[in-house]
Amino acid sequence: MSERHLVVGAGPVGRHVAALLAEQGADVTVVTRSGRDTGLGGVGHLALDASDADALTRATEGAAVLYNCANPGDYTQWERTWPPLMTAMLTAAERTGAVYAITGNLYPYGPVDGPMHEALPDAATDHKGVLRARLWADALAAHRAGRVRAVEVRGSDYVGPGVGGNGHITRVLPAALQGKAVTMLNRTDLPHTFTDVLDVARTLVAAARDESAHGRTWNVPSNPPRTQEQAVTDMLAAAGRPPVAVRRIPAGVVRAAGLVVPFMREMAEMSYQWTRPYVLDDSAARTHFAMEPTPWEEVCRRTVEGL
Numbered sequence: 001m002s003e004r005h006l007v008v009g010a011g012p013v014g015r016h017v018a019a020l021l022a023e024q025g026a027d028v029t030v031v032t033r034s035g036r037d038t039g040l041g042g043v044g045h046l047a048l049d050a051s052d053a054d055a056l057t058r059a060t061e062g063a064a065v066l067y068n069c070a071n072p073g074d075y076t077q078w079e080r081t082w083p084p085l086m087t088a089m090l091t092a093a094e095r096t097g098a099v100y101a102i103t104g105n106l107y108p109y110g111p112v113d114g115p116m117h118e119a120l121p122d123a124a125t126d127h128k129g130v131l132r133a134r135l136w137a138d139a140l141a142a143h144r145a146g147r148v149r150a151v152e153v154r155g156s157d158y159v160g161p162g163v164g165g166n167g168h169i170t171r172v173l174p175a176a177l178q179g180k181a182v183t184m185l186n187r188t189d190l191p192h193t194f195t196d197v198l199d200v201a202r203t204l205v206a207a208a209r210d211e212s213a214h215g216r217t218w219n220v221p222s223n224p225p226r227t228q229e230q231a232v233t234d235m236l237a238a239a240g241r242p243p244v245a246v247r248r249i250p251a252g253v254v255r256a257a258g259l260v261v262p263f264m265r266e267m268a269e270m271s272y273q274w275t276r277p278y279v280l281d282d283s284a285a286r287t288h289f290a291m292e293p294t295p296w297e298e299v300c301r302r303t304v305e306g307l
Contacts, residue, residue: 002027006063006098008050008089010038012162013103014069016201018043031059051084053091065208066098073166075266078131086135094148100139101208102152103200104217106280108133111272117281118217126269136217143215151207155195155220156280157273159231159299161306163197169231173307176232181245184228185267186274188248191225193280196299199291206289218285221293225279238300251275 004027007018014030015038021028022042030038035047050056050070060066068089072081093100109116110124122133139150163170172182203220207213226234229246236243251271258265285291293299 004063005029005065005067006031006060007067007069008056009067009069009071009103010036011069011071012158012160012197013071013200013204014067015040015162016160016198017067017069017204020201020205029059031056051081051088053088056088056092057095060092060096060098063096063098066093066096066100067204067208068100068102069204071103071166075128076262078128082131082135086138090139090142090148090150093150094142099208099214100148100150101204102136102139102150103204104136104152104154105132106154106156106273106278107270108136108154111276113276115279115281116219118219118284128266128269140215149211149214151214152217153200153203153207153220153285154217155197155200155203156193156222156278157195158197158200159194159235159303160197161302163303164307168228169194169235170303170307172232173235173304176236176244177239177241177304177307179241179244181247182232183247183249184232184274185249185254186251186271188228188246190227190274191277191279192228192231192274193222193225193278194231194299195220195222195280196294196302198302199293202291203285203289206291210289213288218288219280219282221282221286221289221291222280223293223296223299225277226296228274234296235300235304238297239304 007014008031010032018028018030029044031046031048035045107129108122108124136152142148143150158167165171176182200220233243255268258268
């Protein structure tokens with residue numbers, strides 16, 4: 001009988017996790033509010049409100065792993081949407097004994113000087129970083145108390161198929177592929193780590209299955225940093241297209257726009273990611289899982305083909 005896995009969320013990471021597990025012969029179910037079909041062969045689908053702890057518990061019964069790949073897209077609603085999701089998924093994992101594997105991000109670290117590694121404290125002060133830090137802190141406390149087996153993997157800004165308008169690079173690629181100049185937030189000339197969603201999924205699946213990996217966070221193996229301008233140019237080259245002009249919106253303009261536009265206010269809070277080098281130290285995961293990132297040229301090709 002194949003091992004059962006429950007994946008909450010059908011965004012780019014959830015889809016890649018489900019696809020990897022199905023290829024390995026696992027019994028995989030993807031949970032979303034709508035229950036929409038992802039089109040992935042061998043993957044089941046379930047319509048469920050994942051913030052309903054009782055319903056999620058019933059769905060998780062018998063699963064080896066519960067994957068938190070949820071990604072509430074509206075930053076302005078995080079205080080409303082994340083807490084019940086966080087509580088329900090941790091509760092379901094505790095009640096059923098499923099490993100709780102969390103797709104994290106780098107927000108909990110907050111502004112840093114130097115590469116981000118797992119020994120840094122979660123010192124964010126913005127509300128999104130504080131929420132993400134709390135998600136992991138609650139899971140880690142339950143893990144240390146012996147109530148659950150938890151692990152979190154953290155990647156930087158996503159590239160790869162399915163990221164679309166949610167990615168700093170992918171949101172401008174359609175225009176760039178048409179030869180149009182594009183505009184990016186803040187500095188476009190600073191080194192910045194970009195993480196392939198496939199590598200996030202690979203790391204999450206590996207960490208969930210490795211008991212020695214539980215009880216801590218892992219930074220996803222990612223390619224050497226590129227500037228925003230370099231990343232856009234590399235993506236265009238993968239499509240056989242010439243470079244385009246890459247303009248920038250200064251941080252001050254983003255802050256000013258945030259006075260009247262809620263989404264820009266959220267962006268302004270995260271400006272520190274684009275006004276200084278933002279580099280991931282992934283050496284621990286590379287060594288522990290014997291894993292290298294997908295080659296950058298392949299990442300670029302998959303990204304433009306997946307638009």
